Amino acid sequence: MALRVVALAGGVGGAKLADGLAAVLPPQSLTIIVNTGDDFEHLGLAIWPDLDTVMYTLAGLAHPKTGWGRRDETWNFLQTLGELGGPTWFRLGDRDTALHVLRTQQLRAGARPADVVEGLCRQLGIPHTLLPMTEDRVRTMVATDDGELPFQEYFVARACEPKVRGFRFDGAESSAPGRGVLEALHAAEVIIVCPSNPWVSIDPILAVPGIREAVASRPVVAVSPIIAGEAVRGPAAKIFREMGIEPSPLAVAEHYGGLLGGMVIDRADAALRPALESRGLRVRVAQTLMRKPADRRALAEAALDHATSVVNEKVTP
Amino acid sequence: MALRVVALAGGVGGAKLADGLAAVLPPQSLTIIVNTGDDFEHLGLAIWPDLDTVMYTLAGLAHPKTGWGRRDETWNFLQTLGELGGPTWFRLGDRDTALHVLRTQQLRAGARPADVVEGLCRQLGIPHTLLPMTEDRVRTMVATDDGELPFQEYFVARACEPKVRGFRFDGAESSAPGRGVLEALHAAEVIIVCPSNPWVSIDPILAVPGIREAVASRPVVAVSPIIAGEAVRGPAAKIFREMGIEPSPLAVAEHYGGLLGGMVIDRADAALRPALESRGLRVRVAQTLMRKPADRRALAEAALDHATSVVNEKVTP
Numbered sequence: 001m002a003l004r005v006v007a008l009a010g011g012v013g014g015a016k017l018a019d020g021l022a023a024v025l026p027p028q029s030l031t032i033i034v035n036t037g038d039d040f041e042h043l044g045l046a047i048w049p050d051l052d053t054v055m056y057t058l059a060g061l062a063h064p065k066t067g068w069g070r071r072d073e074t075w076n077f078l079q080t081l082g083e084l085g086g087p088t089w090f091r092l093g094d095r096d097t098a099l100h101v102l103r104t105q106q107l108r109a110g111a112r113p114a115d116v117v118e119g120l121c122r123q124l125g126i127p128h129t130l131l132p133m134t135e136d137r138v139r140t141m142v143a144t145d146d147g148e149l150p151f152q153e154y155f156v157a158r159a160c161e162p163k164v165r166g167f168r169f170d171g172a173e174s175s176a177p178g179r180g181v182l183e184a185l186h187a188a189e190v191i192i193v194c195p196s197n198p199w200v201s202i203d204p205i206l207a208v209p210g211i212r213e214a215v216a217s218r219p220v221v222a223v224s225p226i227i228a229g230e231a232v233r234g235p236a237a238k239i240f241r242e243m244g245i246e247p248s249p250l251a252v253a254e255h256y257g258g259l260l261g262g263m264v265i266d267r268a269d270a271a272l273r274p275a276l277e278s279r280g281l282r283v284r285v286a287q288t289l290m291r292k293p294a295d296r297r298a299l300a301e302a303a304l305d306h307a308t309s310v311v312n313e314k315v316t317p
Numbered sequence: 318m319a320l321r322v323v324a325l326a327g328g329v330g331g332a333k334l335a336d337g338l339a340a341v342l343p344p345q346s347l348t349i350i351v352n353t354g355d356d357f358e359h360l361g362l363a364i365w366p367d368l369d370t371v372m373y374t375l376a377g378l379a380h381p382k383t384g385w386g387r388r389d390e391t392w393n394f395l396q397t398l399g400e401l402g403g404p405t406w407f408r409l410g411d412r413d414t415a416l417h418v419l420r421t422q423q424l425r426a427g428a429r430p431a432d433v434v435e436g437l438c439r440q441l442g443i444p445h446t447l448l449p450m451t452e453d454r455v456r457t458m459v460a461t462d463d464g465e466l467p468f469q470e471y472f473v474a475r476a477c478e479p480k481v482r483g484f485r486f487d488g489a490e491s492s493a494p495g496r497g498v499l500e501a502l503h504a505a506e507v508i509i510v511c512p513s514n515p516w517v518s519i520d521p522i523l524a525v526p527g528i529r530e531a532v533a534s535r536p537v538v539a540v541s542p543i544i545a546g547e548a549v550r551g552p553a554a555k556i557f558r559e560m561g562i563e564p565s566p567l568a569v570a571e572h573y574g575g576l577l578g579g580m581v582i583d584r585a586d587a588a589l590r591p592a593l594e595s596r597g598l599r600v601r602v603a604q605t606l607m608r609k610p611a612d613r614r615a616l617a618e619a620a621l622d623h624a625t626s627v628v629n630e631k632v633t634p
Binding site: 043044045073074076077078079080081083084085086093094095096097098099101102104105108119120123124 | 360361362390391393394395396397398400401402403411412413414415416418419421422425436437440441
């Protein structure tokens with residue numbers, strides 16, 4: 001019988017580990033709770049970058065290189081949009097746009113975000129459960145030296161260039177966990193925090209009232225998104241540094257505070273094991289860089305094996 | 318000095334003659350009033366088929382064969398929409414969709430339809446004035462043996478198959494002419510009714526309160542959309558027959574009642590000239606079939622030349 005797992009995910013690294021977990025766990029054993037703080041409205045369309053990245057990755061449709069969008073994408077919609085004087089800073093592919101248009105129409109017709117995700121997963125042949133962290137409007141705002149920016153403006157339009165001072169999850173205080181989120185967390189034997197950006201992918205999830213407490217009540221294993229002082233992709237390491245923190249698995253552990261029972265770190269960071277263990281964490285050293293699909297599965301297996309040891313440790317003191 | 322002309326248009330035949338008129342008349346001499354009864358909302362997008370056909374045609378972007386949509390179009394948006402379980406009966410090309418998305422966002426942001434058309438014409442490099450017949454919601458409804466159908470369902474989804482009993486222009490009674498429409502009609506020296514479907518392209522325009530009266534106050538020349546008992550494209554002839562009327566330039570003249578001062582008919586219908594003249598119409602026989610761009614220009618020149626004679630006749634009784 002497989003471990004009942006909830007994964008917290010957002011972004012490319014999170015999507016890749018979620019894909020590995022989906023490859024080794026049966027559908028009823030895995031629920032993936034996804035960040036919605038990156039969501040925004042663009043051209044009147046509801047765009048959900050992290051949910052789409054996870055969905056496209058699990059459906060085998062993700063672009064193998066870019067880390068966003070679909071494979072075999074074409075760009076005639078965007079080109080024409082530019083010719084008509086429309087905005088082109090956010091790159092909407094022809095195929096990707098179909099999902100945004102369909103979703104927007106479903107939401108306008110009154111569908112719940114959880115229903116929309118469920119329907120899309122069914123159409124895309126994803127048997128595992130994906131849940132938006134909340135069905136309310138939460139928007140990650142980035143405080144920078146150039147003032148506060150909505151996440152996509154910071155991330156895409158400004159290419160993470162402005163120096164970060166902090167984050168605010170607008171709307172989080174008054175949001176509620178999405179349908180099924182608390183139930184899944186309470187039923188989980190272990191929670192895996194995917195190697196996603198702690199500041200902008202995982203923190204928004206934990207900012208939804210009730211989620212941090214539910215996570216804290218279960219054994220939690222995090223896979224470090226920092227390898228040898230750098231993020232594989234995205235601004236996580238840059239943000240750590242701009243916040244005055246040396247990026248490392250240690251910094252990630254500190255960031256999550258008392259939440260973690262265990263951690264999976266890369267071989268490149270094996271020397272940090274004693275320091276992490278001295279903070280009461282069980283540590284597994286593994287290859288955390290996921291270049292090929294087989295790497296996702298191997299890391300998922302290592303994380304699950306480690307999670308089992310953390311769970312057993314907790315059960316038998 | 319060129320004649321000040323207003324053209325009434327909708328659909329492919331209308332767009333082609335409008336394009337011919339735009340080729341021979343300077344921008345300040347030509348205003349094209351376009352049917353909006355075909356407009357509908359699909360997937361949450363504001364789709365304006367007749368305005369788009371006229372815009373694409375005048376911009377040189379129209380598909381040379383289909384009679385709708387753009388040349389060099391691709392279909393990845395639509396294919397993906399189908400894969401996601403969305404509706405595919407209305408064929409939205411990747412490039413075409415950019416226009417619908419941009420327009421919908423402009424309208425949601427509060428832009429007037431006339432502003433949206435003006436902006437699109439500017440972006441597409443169309444120097445002549447295009448005006449929506451109204452900026453209010455008018456919807457052509459088709460009474461058929463299968464019940465009343467919204468126009469696009471009759472025209473696209475049902476491929477004009479159901480037998481027509483009549484038409485209703487929902488919302489027309491309470492609509493107002495679009496910005497500039499009455500001014501253009503009153504300033505026109507002649508009004509040219511393009512070879513568009515009288516029932517579903519021209520009648521909706523005339524159904525907007527104030528437009529029929531304004532048209533009736535000016536010299537009017539119609540180019541027959543019926544050639545040798547058939548329409549070049551679309552259901553005009555089929556509709557005439559289903560309404561119990563033999564389709565011919567004579568039937569078109571009767572349809573427009575006392576509105577017309579002159580008519581341009583095809584060489585194939587030259588024998589009808591006496592019958593039309595006995596109804597008080599000035600008749601010009603010309604090649605009305607527009608296969609090549611040069612045909613559009615030649616027909617525009619014939620129509621304008623004929624219009625001049627109708628205007629002069631009216632001035633000097």
